[in-house]
Amino acid sequence: MSDLLLSQLQQGKPVKVEKNGKTICVARVGDQVFAVDDTCSHSDASLSEGDVTDFKIECWLHGAEFDLRTGEALTPPAVAPLHTYGVHVDGDSVTVEI
Ligand code: FES
Incomplete structure (x- = not known):
């Protein structure tokens, strides 16, 4: 089951997804999703x-x-990296792998 639709994910407008007890930020860059x-x-x-x-x-x-x-922290004040999650895109369906 997909978490999001690619067609609803706008460039520059990340969204928050709750999945398996985690709160995840999903962002589209071109046709890639992170x-x-x-x-x-x-x-x-x-x-x-x-x-x-x-x-x-x-x-x-x-x-x-x-x-x-x-997930690397590039500029202060953050130093610790973010955990990254795999994303599977199949047609219009976007699934966060967790
Ligand atoms: S830089 Fe994100 S909470 Fe401080």
Whole structure:
């Protein structure tokens, strides 16, 4: 069963998905879809409310940026990486692998 539809995922507008007890931020970049922890590794902010530029997502609270592909923290104040999740895209159906 898919979690989301690709056609409903807009570039630059990440969404929050709850699955198996996890809160996950799903972001579309072109036709690729990435999934990372929704909670910033710095403090308690929801990354799905942040901005996506290229492959980066920026936390709205203190401005830390993360690489959506690897979860790596790119700019302070965050230092710890985000957990990343596999995403399976099949036609219009997007499934977060967790
Ligand atoms: S909570 Fe995200 S940068 Fe501070």
